[in-house]
Amino acid sequence: MKKRWGTILQIAATYIGTVVGAGFASGKEIVEFFTVYGLVGLIGILVSGMLFIWIGTKMMLLSHRIGAYSYEELNTYIFGEMVGKVINVLTLLILFGVTSVMLSGTGSIFEEQLGFSYQWGILFTLILCYAVMIKGLDGILAVNSLVVPMMLFFSFLIATSLLGHHDFSHVFQKEEAQVTWKSLVSPFAYVAFNLAMAQAVLVPLGKEIKDESVLKWGGFWGGIGLCCMLISYHLALSSLPNVAQFNVPIAEVLEDFGSFIHILFLIVVYGEIFTTLIGNVFGISRKMQKFFVISEKWMIVGILLLSFLISQIGFGSLLGFLYPLFGYTGLLLLFCIAVKQ
Template identity: 45%
Template sequence: MNEGTDVMMKRTGRVLQVALTYMGTVVGAGFASGQEILQFFTRFGFIGALSILLSTAMFIWLGAKMMLIANEISAKSYVDLNKVLFGPRYGQLISYFMLVVLLGVTAVMLAGAGSIFSEHLGVSYQSGLLVTLFACFFLLRKGLNAILTVNAIVVPIMLFFTVLVMIDTLKTPGSDRWLLLTSDYSPFAAWASPFLYTAFNLSMAQAVLVPLGAEIKDRKTIIVGAWIGGIGIGFMLLVGHIALSVHMPGITQFAIPMGGIARQLAQSVQWIYIFLIFSEIFTTLIADVYGLSLQLQEKLKWPRELIILLILLFCFLLSQVGFGVLLSTLYPIFGLISLGWLVLMIRQQQTKL
């Protein structure tokens, strides 16, 4: 009896690890700021809620599928998954392009972390960068377990903040505006948006979800974890959408729309929000560096700690000069590749759910 309970507790723990890591990997700084929800869903009015449901279904289905394929092929990194999807030659090219994009995203995340230190904590930008780099290197020495641990702390706080926002929104006059909000955008753009959102986020999340899926041997754990994680992502998207809808169209002028909503809450909640923004930047940072280190280690056969150190040093240098121009070029191309990746994931018959 006790042995059966012990096995069930371990499986439950692994399921929660998968679910929380999935949520933490997908729900990044762009989500926490509110910009992603606004651009992909809320600006399309009441259709936004329906497209969030579509996105949620895809996160559940394709997230599980990605991790199961990684499990079946014993993938060492996202390179192996891309070879299965695109073929050996094109899969390798796509992975090289992803490496460049991940380096760019990592540099931008690092710059964002430095800005939070300078703007909200009264610490210099350079000091903020160095503190973030040191924490990142220290944690990543512990491998995938570090990412699992960080998400196990950050995601419950994120869910708590989401519930606070939901309670506050329900008390606000016009809390039902998300059901009535109209939009001048075309229905085609509105219905294409959840596919773009899911494609971009899942293709970026490969860096962590592929090695995670390869490590967990139990298929049921992966499937249940993907269900809980996908529903959690959908819940946070919907609450953010409802909260932003109340303040439309004025909220569109804010660079950080959720920050405008957080300012209306208690001072303590605002500090939770600042912590969340930093944490989401940090979780994206360590996830990207981890994925990059696996890809480069497979190719170069260098010690992993040396590779992590070199990636962080490279991103530190990039964060000094900014990376906006290159990212503005890379992101549209990456968006197209992500859509191709999504189609191939849907068509992939290697695994059955």
């Protein structure tokens, strides 16, 4: 029984760690999708939580039932041979693009927050990523089991520290709570984009786990964890006036919390980026092994080097160009998984 629950928690942690990335960590992603809509945004978070539980779990169960080795096989099963090929190419571009964004993000943390070189930050991350990736899925599960509890603790710390010290009436202000088409679409777009990336890990994870009930509970608690983190960040960010103007709004919330919280914040941000990074590299590696007959170690080296070259474009430029494209692809995936029997 203990081993079963240990596996469930590992799946939940891996789900959370794969979804949470640089945009979540900075708070900017949450502001744009939810916080700017006040109370409607909070309702949108609850909808997102239900979608994460439903669609994320279903993705793993479908992968388990068809024995999908990589996201390519799941997409072919969902969309058919012809459309599946197009989706797989787009998904590969998504994974490479987001991997480069995450890598660029780690360089920015080292440069802006620690005063080290941007390139040294990326190099450190590449070495650490390789060390984890040669362990395969076990390495990803182990890292997420370590990092995700820190993320959850940090979210809980933010929420409890702010309760009683801030006025959250901003969340419920009438002008901020108007229902618009953007506010209605936001939870679906948010989940779609994140699951388009998460399938790189969730699909092989679904195949590896033999017990469907373990997958169901892992998906359930993973979705619950994501929803709770979103709510805590949303409430914290809602305490800021003109929150949309900040590039890293969560840093503004933590400004007066002292050096310990600042250091913890940097560790959590780096961990959030790193878990998404290794998940993407794992998914790309699974895909590319079908086309190139080389050892997995050299495959990982090649993927990391190519991602390094793309990351030189810069964090902001990559984010602005790639993320809208990923969102549209994700919406199609979300809909098709929802209706697939």
